Amino acid sequence: MIKSPWTLPAAAIALALSAPAFAQDAAALAQARDAALADTVALDFVEDLTTEVGPRQGGTEAEARARDWAVARLRAMGFANVRAEPFMMPTWVRGEERASIIAPYRQPLPITALGNSGATPAAGMEGEVIGFRSLAEFDAAPDSAIRGKIVYIGHAMRATQDGSSYGAFGPVRFNGPDRAARRGAAAIVIRSVGTDSHRNPHTGNTNFGEGVTPIPAGAISNPDADNLERMLDRATSPVRMRLLLTPRNMGQQPSGNVIAEIPGSDPSAGVVVAACHLDSWDLGTGAIDDGAGCAIIAAAAKRVEAMGQPRRTIRLLMAGAEEVGVWGGRAYGEAHGAEHHAAALESDFGAGRIWRVDFRLPGAASALSDRIATALAPIGIARGREAASGGADIGALARLGVPLIDLQQDGSDYFNLHHTPDDTFDKIVPADLAQNVAAWTVTLALLANAPETLDREAP
Amino acid sequence: MIKSPWTLPAAAIALALSAPAFAQDAAALAQARDAALADTVALDFVEDLTTEVGPRQGGTEAEARARDWAVARLRAMGFANVRAEPFMMPTWVRGEERASIIAPYRQPLPITALGNSGATPAAGMEGEVIGFRSLAEFDAAPDSAIRGKIVYIGHAMRATQDGSSYGAFGPVRFNGPDRAARRGAAAIVIRSVGTDSHRNPHTGNTNFGEGVTPIPAGAISNPDADNLERMLDRATSPVRMRLLLTPRNMGQQPSGNVIAEIPGSDPSAGVVVAACHLDSWDLGTGAIDDGAGCAIIAAAAKRVEAMGQPRRTIRLLMAGAEEVGVWGGRAYGEAHGAEHHAAALESDFGAGRIWRVDFRLPGAASALSDRIATALAPIGIARGREAASGGADIGALARLGVPLIDLQQDGSDYFNLHHTPDDTFDKIVPADLAQNVAAWTVTLALLANAPETLDREAP
Secondary structure (H helix, E strand, O other): OOOOHHHOOHHHHHHHOOOHHHHOOHHHHHHHHHHHOOOOHHHHHHHHHHHHOOOOOOOOHHHHHHHHHHHHHHHHOOOEEEEEEEEEEEEEEOOOEEEEEEEOOOEEOOEEEOEOOEOOOOOOEEEEEEEEOOHHHHHHOOHHHHOOOEEEEOOOOOOOOOOHHHHHHOHHHHOHHHHHHHOOOOEEEEEOOOOOOOOOOOOOEOOOOOOOOOOEEEEEOHHHHHHHHHHHHHOOOOOEEEEEEOOEEEEEEEEEEEEEEEOOOOHHHOEEEEEEEOOOOOOOOOHHHHHHHHHHHHHHHHHHHHOOOOOOEEEEEEEOOOOOOOHHHHHHHHHHOOOOEEEEEEOOOOOOOEEEEEEEOOHHHHHHHHHHHHHHHHHOOEEEEEEOOOOHHHHHHHHOOOOEEEEEEOOOOHHHHOOOOOOOHHHOOHHHHHHHHHHHHHHHHHHHHOOOOOOOOOO | OOOOHHHOOHHHHHHHOOOHHHHOOHHHHHHHHHHHOOOOHHHHHHHHHHHHOOOOOOOOHHHHHHHHHHHHHHHHOOOEEEEEEEEEEEEEEOOOEEEEEEEOOOEEOOEEEOEOOEOOOOOOEEEEEEEEOOHHHHHHOOHHHHOOOEEEEOOOOOOOOOOHHHHHHOHHHHOHHHHHHHOOOOEEEEEOOOOOOOOOOOOOEOOOOOOOOOOEEEEEOHHHHHHHHHHHHHOOOOOEEEEEEOOEEEEEEEEEEEEEEEOOOOHHHOEEEEEEEOOOOOOOOOHHHHHHHHHHHHHHHHHHHHOOOOOOEEEEEEEOOOOOOOHHHHHHHHHHOOOOEEEEEEOOOOOOOEEEEEEEOOHHHHHHHHHHHHHHHHHOOEEEEEEOOOOHHHHHHHHOOOOEEEEEEOOOOHHHHOOOOOOOHHHOOHHHHHHHHHHHHHHHHHHHHOOOOOOOOOO
């Protein structure tokens, strides 16, 4: 028989929780969680950020405006110790971008440069396209087929709830350009690492290894990749492309992290870091990547504060320059890695409902993970079996062994929007965003008040 | 009690039809209809057209390539009297297009010029934005509020199955620019006449009246229109836009219609015209608008021919330059309007399933409409109560009183794609396209073989 939770009085729920020190607050916690399901603070945050700032690429003046905006907003929300922590970083910016097939057919192909792409000559370039359906097929081809050509590489990415297809198919973008450059290709064009059918190519960083001269590297949309593959299949003479990409390297430019805190009552208990990244790619307005994440952690932290001063300090890390190389996460690790971090969490996978929670807590804190999982279950969140791994901006902390919790968002739609112009405010479902705030409220409240000792362990 | 059609023997279905002269073929017709549900000829047609030609704006060399492609394809399919019928037309082509908000916020706004837009100076222009939520709100504003400004006009279009929202909200595009120009606006930017949430603005023709100097006129996507409206709502100082649109008028350029026929056995019975348009807007590859329409009529006509020589000639009209002013339909009317047209039909509303059939037949042919409606019902097509009105390219024939049938397609998604880069092959659902071929096969077969007299009546 299934007992509906609402048939139990609040006191019974409280008693069912396993940590006596916090048990008396379980009813208050449930109430705070359910109140957060009607949250509008997060929605307002991301609406305002995307309207008043919009795109904010790391290292640009737009990101500086976003920092100013965030500092002002977090102060207005009543956070303590609000500040920007500046750092410098190498900055690449997009230029003109155009491509077209010129033989044996003639069609434009909307294209976008990948971050760190090399530039074509200012007048553009032309070349023969050699096509591969996958990175593995490219790897298996002889150098002689690749040298001097414009390499096209496709893939078969499909949407997954947990986003795992990004790891599986992302290497076409992460590694394809470097490998093509090493093998003498003139340029590379990839099928966007994305799952939508709109003609907005997906940008994103690529990286060329030490000593490898970047070649022009762009992405085309799925419909255009389909079209190009059809051309390659049927053409009886070489398929030729005209390509213009004129990105520039701006050298070292200023970026920065934005920090805000809710001070805890027990400095010896360590800091709970809730992270997101404030920068976005330049093509969209950065609503789901990662305006939503910053909105969720800010709204949830305020709700925890409203329940009474927490034992541990909750520190928001709104990292700079994540998309373009995790420069903010690295800077945070260098500046703060030695501090006592009780736990770290990041929200950086859109605005979809949280469906799973994963933990990487010290063994002595296993009861805490039970309490968190129990408090999250009523809003549809299942306990996962994987170890939490954190997000990019808390990677430095994760590597140090800091305890982690992953509140896993539903990413079924994420790679329809990720790194495209379509990453805009209208894509956020308000009820889903509020469910995130509810889950974060529960998790931060239990983490910040846990009587257990939370500290790093050898990872 | 509902009797499933498949419980009746074919002979019984044949007897149930009301026209004795054709009744003996009803089983064959049902068989041809159901076989067409597995049609692949239409899908191949539109795949090949969009791959090998792609965008084909009226009056451009791309449209000339499309004509050559269509003539070759229709000959290869075995049509008779395949030819291009050339005409000249005034031609407008897109140039550079960029917009951004520069105060009090700073964001790029992807924009596309409307057909016949005027140009900004080559270096662009800047101006204050005055915003209206609807054309009615614009009309109600005083000239003093509009003069010298960049006018923004929004609307509240929602998707409808029958496409009626285009008529209701389209005037923002059709008439807004002319009205803004007459009232002294410096430029106009409209919310795209579309129902999607992607950042691909919808182009489409606008028209400036006699003696009105065209002003720069562009459309922004729904997400950008939402964003601009939020800015207009909250800004405490003027919202300023930078705008660059550099379209050009190329003067008179060659276009043409492509004609193909299945000759009938009885020249005195008149010609059945099945129309589509071969040109497309330049932003997409013209898969749904209107490659699909041309594919459907060509595939269906061949299926009718395979049933035996029809009584009436079936003439395909693949019109040129529809999008940019219905120049092909006008040229056809001038060249062929005096001929005996038994009926005219057009497929130009995408590739969605046909859900309704409407008629405008002479009173003496009412039994024919019953036969057609009966034969269409098994594939989910209901008889409508409206009089058929035809499509743009047969408008000249409709005005002459030529009998019409509308095979109405489901347009629920049509204005997500219409006139955008997203009008691409992948958007076509093969089974839906085949259902169109089945409905057209039935309709053309019954029309072409009807014993009734079909001729124009005073409209």
